Amino acid sequence: MRLLAIALLVSAAVVAEERPLRFSVSESWVMPMMNIENGQATGGILYDLQTRLAEKVGRRAEQLVMPRLRVQQMLARGEIDVRCYVNPAWLTESHHQYIWSVPFLVQRDWLVGRHAVPLQLEQLHGETIGTVLGFTYPRLEPLFASGQLLRDDARTQALALLKLDAERYRYAISNELSLAWFNRHQPANRQLQPLSQLSADLVACIVRDEPDVPTMQLLRALVRMKEDGEIEEILSRYR
Secondary structure (H helix, E strand, O other): OHHHHHHHHHHHHHHHHOOOEEEEEEOOOOOOOOEEEOOEEEEOHHHHHHHHHHHHOOOOEEEEEEOHHHHHHHHHOOOOOEEEEEOHHHOOOOOOOEEEOOOOEEEEEEEEEOOOOOOOHHHOOOEEEEEEOOOOOOOOHHHHHHOOEEEEEEOOHHHHHHHHHOOOOOEEEEEHHHHHHHHOOOOHHHOOEEEEEEEEEEEEEEEEOOOOOOHHHHHHHHHHHHHOOHHHHHHHOOO
16 A cells, blocks of 8 residues: 555656646737737637647646747747647748647638729739738739739738728738638628638647657647547637
8 A cells, every 4th residue: 555655646746747838829829819918828719729739638738929930949949849820831940850730720811801802913013911920921922022012011910900991001911710800890891801812721730759748649639639529619619
């Protein structure tokens, strides 16, 4: 009995010593992806997903809010355990010490306007487009580089849509989820309209592959969350 008690105490001590898992949160994220108050992540799709993912492996999620460029720097130094909502094309480095999870969502980016008039990018000349600082838009980059279109960078996606609503420019780029969230707080006659889909990218998580991270457990947990409908359940809370 004494040996059993000692074993239980040692086991409890090991669990207690396990540090939280460090998830990166870009300060440019807004609802419904992430709610940030006073520099702290407090809710949203990714907050719920990351919290649940950590719970699945018996850890606590430490959600670190930081500028987008600092996220890249900390990934390169291995100071982030998990980064979610990312696509390989969005990364400027390979981050070989991380393993990719299964995709869990499709991000669709749209050209957005105040009126539902379908158009193609080729029709736009000399227009200023509302964009998000630090974001890249592959279909538009050649047009920005040539001067056919001009960027107007906002700090967050929500601010880009607010400037469009205030008629600071005629068009902006928004992902589908952020546009739907913005419109739910608008009267019907003020809702912004998707005009042309620019991209549809699969998003996933990357998990640091080191002994102090339960890498394979996290990857399997995300697969189970997808198969069991937990991710869809999280998404449904914010639609």
